[in-house]
Amino acid sequence: MPFNRRTAFAAALGAALSWPAHAAEPLRVVASFSLLADLVRQVGGERVAVTPLVGPGGDAHVFQPTPAHARQVGQAQLVVSNGLGYEGWMPRLLQSTGYKGPQVIATKGVKAIEGDKGHDHGQHGHGRDDPHAWQSVPNAMVYVKNIEAGLCAADAAGCPAYRANAARYGADLQKLDADIRAAWASVPLAERKVITSHAAYAYYGQAYSVRFLSPQGVSTESEASAKGVAQLVRQIRRDKIKALFVENVSDPRLIEQIARETGVKPAGKLHSDSLTAPGGGAPTYVDMMRANTRALVQALGAAR
Template sequence: MKPVFKSLRLAGVALALASGIAGPARAAEPVLSAVASFSILGDLVRQVGGERVAVEVLVGPGSDAHVYSPKPAQAKQVGQAPLVFSNGMGFDGWMARLLKSAGFKGRHVVASAGIQPIKGTADPHGHGHGHAAADPHVWQDVARVQTYVKNIAQGLCAADAAGCEGYRSNAAAYGQQLERLEQEIRQAWGAIPAEKKLVISSHDAFGYYASAYGVRFLAPQGVSTDSEASAQGVARLVRQIRQEKASALFVESISDPRLIEQIARETGLKASTAGLYSDSLAPQGEAASYLGMMRYNTRVMIAAIQGR
């Protein structure tokens, strides 16, 4: 090979390597590790953190954070983490004990900080006189999740100042997706007559959704799946379903289906074959992300009301 052609060839290889043409670019290695209490929150942290943050979730898809008991290995994991995210409002009430037992020395971010909780229905379990408990299921209102995203970005910035510009950019982009989702859900329910907007679910997890989108929800259990449904309460619910001719009956993905099956037998109302995702993402499929879960829930509820 003549020297001039050899030089040109080597120069071309060098240019290709410099421009990334010679092969696929390697993904950036995460520089920050974070732990999130449950799957929905974990997805939100990943959206804001991007490739810079490695996120581990304690209560994975399909599991119930209300009644969760952390494993010893997770205590070690939390103890070594620089950043932990929890929902707050009593949803992941075991987190405080876990942080203490793990000797956690990092930064704890409560994603719902600054949000005024609404009250759920009267919950007799663990609340002495059946007073209404604070409803922790804030993520069921898309607009309020903007506060989650803001709190997550602030927590990431505090732990990793060098990545703060990226976190803020990710939060802003995701915030726009949330705005579009909010409009979609409002538009979808806008086509349904007010008297038809009635959904029966396993536990009182949709209060924020109800408030935001004008849908009524009835449930035999309170805001926690650890609450007990009384016989009188179930009988009252059965009467109400018959009187109001409800058409949408759902079992939630994290709930024991037997109570809803009993209500279905007593009312003659068939439970939808499509479950609702209240406190957990799906392991895979459409509802495996927060945005997808909210779209899925909205679609299947409206389909049940319309008899499809």
Template sequence: MKLYRPLSMLLAALALAVNVPAAAAERIPVLASFSILGDVVANVGGDRIAVSTLVGPDEDAHVFQPAPDDIKAVSRARLVVVNGLGFEGWMERLAQSANYRGPIVVASAGIKARERVGEDEDEHGHDHAAAHEHHGKDDPHAWQDPQNVVVYTRNIVTALAKLDPAGAAVYRKNGDAYIAKLQDLDAWAARQFAQIPDAKRKVITSHDAFEYFGARYQVRFLAAQGVSTDSEPSAREIAALIRQIRTEKIKALFFENMSNPKLLQQIAREAGTAPGGKLYADALSKADGPAPDYLSLMRYNITQLLEKIRLN
């Protein structure tokens, strides 16, 4: 008996060593371009993947400059997930620098992009030429509509199932569960805004990141900057926006977590009003902030918007 007991104990130990740490050690490295997208990927992939992001919480993808560590992160990934719609103008060069040969998934594939109204300016007279150089004519902020994130989720499920067929059922189950949460969020948001008269649904933001949100919930967003934070509004545009704030008595003014608030603060002072607080537009908050994941981000933004819109 003494000869068999050590052997059985050894076999049990080996089984434990194989089964327990393997899941963590063999997680598939997946790289997402920015924090919001990384959260969606993590919800689909669960314990089978290890997600990292290039542009982290409270960081601005519009002005992102890849560093050597980012090149290494791309080269280590087995799957790269991007937003698309021109949002990551730096991604192609970064993939080439990393000699990346794996799949690059465009999460927004299949979404009808919202276009800029005019070639150089929108219906409010804002000059978007600088933004066009960065993004093209499409507005890339599709995640501001939860129904678009449903599309993101399905595209990510498909990509992960193709990369890892053994986990396909897990990805589908996780994706379905996450889509149910997105549908609940969307229904809740629609109910909240339905209680607000159309005339009150007017908001000023730092840059033009909420067109999809506005179209979904019938909220009119005006912005000091274009779709990219690297665009600079002219003095004429700022003056026109200030006049509009005064004329329409708009009280809902918000800066964004990844933007410099100085411009909006200046506009608020000259318009005789005060910024209403912070919205999370293109990035999550840190883990201890109010928007550490996409669902929390949307609920936080909607709550903040409703509070100020009621004052209009």
């Protein structure tokens, strides 16, 4: 069949018009930290381009935005943050960039735990809500619903895709929740006591009936008092607590000091406020929750 330039042009034009518009220009979404960015990717799929302000391994508690971060926010079409006071720097950042676009507060509708409730630590909490709500899988399902609604509002044409992705991922989260409960079934309630660096696991503890104790409060910025650490050391000895963990965003020296004073060796590392880079053991939210549960259950099983 002879080559026809006009026919070829018409075919190319037809292909271009039928190609979805979002393929060339995905929705630009800025998420406050790595874990939220993963949830946005799960719901947004190929229609979104997500940038976390605090990347894998970073600590949002002590994050200081740079002019480059301000530019990212200024160019965003949607900003997703955790809320509950987690990103104390976010209001200033939004104000400085003049961002007036849509926002998603992922914790909207979550029943918050007070910062000095739901866990034990050697000092008083900040008298505010604990922001680490993602540590409960049922709460992560609320995050997903909020993200789905935010993406639909920012990109109405993509709403059917976002709804389908959110339904698929929601089923993954339901399975994750069931698997975590099944994993804990082998550990008696009285033995579910764990020491961590800072109080990041109250929601996990509430959802899965685990008691977490920590020398620091809900923020890694908070200082552990000598009196608080001494109380914790006494409690570890009295209750014969055998599971001691450092976190991927916390300075390990405090836990190492407690380990020396109690003779309890750290059982490993937990992921609290950050995912890892690919290959690091917790590159997605589901991977993080599975890795943490596996480490906790193994440590308490080995301690028996």
